Amino acid sequence: MKQYASVTKDSCIACGSCSSAAPEIFDLDNDGVAEVIYEGDSNRGITAIARELLADLQDAIDSCPTGCIKLAAAPLT
């Protein structure tokens, strides 16, 4: 199954856990808030995450203290 992700930035506390767990998927933006950077997704949640990165993605979701990483089986926007 394909997986798509995005960060609800309003709920992100910029802890950096997601970018540590999955640096190919998440990074902090210029305001220090996390976003999905995978393959130029720009936090739109429209780029299917590669199968080999899904374990890292789940680690990032599990490590997020505010639960602000959205995950879906279809594009989010």
Ligand code: SF4
């Ligand atoms: S783990 Fe969650 S709260 Fe922390 S930077 Fe990533 S999205 Fe934001």
